[in-house]
Amino acid sequence: MSIILPIAQRGEDVLKLIAAPVADTEFSTAWLQELAKALEATMLERNGVGIAAPQVYVSKRVIIVASRPNPRYPDAPEMEAITMVNPEIIAQSSQTVLGEEGCLSVPDERGQVSRAEQITVQFFSLKGEKIIQSFHGFPARIVQHEIDHLNGVLFVERI
Template identity: 40%
Template structure:
């Protein structure tokens, strides 16, 4: 089922998400819905808070970036109860967008390497290191679990420049090719 994507101004996007357990009700269907919603909206990642659930779950399919990094051709993962353990390297800019910020794109600085602990859809624990675009996508989705959006990482000047767009977005003045929800 395709779920509505909550946009800027929705309180659920600012909450710190909670861990879940293997008996989380409807988890299998929820994961299917996350994937279906992400693909329908042409996203490369989607976090549970973006569909109104304040739980520590996100999905990523980075095959769209395989031309930049061939390792991403098969990079499709579910992250449950994720915790970034380490970030390293000199932060660099990369133009990011977000399904919860329709039509807005900005350069965001992030570290090029991370070490993350998470559970997969079967609750098998993993500790892995990622770099490059994979690390960037994971960090972007992970931010949603901590109640952050990429605009929170912008400089003061950039934040002032996008303030009007964000205010309009919070009032429902935006265009998206997928179902959205405010509040």
Template identity: 45%
Template sequence: MTKEILLIGNPVLRITAKEVTNIDNPKIQTLIDDLLKITYQRHGVGISAPQIGESSRVIIVASHANIRYPDAPFLPPMAMINPRIVSHSEDVVIREEGCLSVENQRGDVPRYKDIMVEYFDRAGNHQRKEYNNFVARIIQHELDHLNGILFVDRLQE
């Protein structure tokens, strides 16, 4: 059964998600599988656990060209568990964003061009990697979800 994506107005989207303490827990592994499936079914490039009602610091980044983002670069889909930005560029880029939890609305959002992220992958390995441009934007958007922030909170006037 496919889980429903929560929509703006649902209070769960405004709660700070909880740290994952046991990556090997079958519940976390199933959550990752569910998030991956939903991302592709809904033509997304990323999703966070809170968007399906799970208070866990888990995001999926799955950049690929699709009907919502025809120019998205390809990046193999990956789970980031307990991700955090440890550094970023001074350069900020304003680009249009949308969100599976905010239907039929898009808007210009400022994001750092380059970010360094620390996280655990689904096998529990610690990662520290730099991401740029569109993929950096996806990660920042999904990290906001983990902190109860929606892209509409960051719209440029």
């Protein structure tokens, strides 16, 4: 059973920081594995479709993207949860799409945010393997939202 972590709320300093990269020496460590497990458990417990480490008071560049239908996003497509370490958008479509977003750190507030329709992301697995993957539609929106957290930006700043 993984630990459910407290979620930082809008206005807290940790959400305004640019998160530090995960160092090469931290890949494959128990610490990183436990962080990923706790992030995923916390996200699932709160009906999130993504979560970033700064939201649980860990200012490191780790996010989880896990689109699936739930009470907060009933029309979300189903996908396997992906843990991304040090994610970076390396390409994005010029076509943008407006869509509704919410955030575990900004409860009870939703808004329309314009995001790239399609993105390509370079990231690392928990073991340090480099991965390049493309996303479009709602999963692309989640990735962009979570990477914003790593850069100290909340979705309400984009409305």
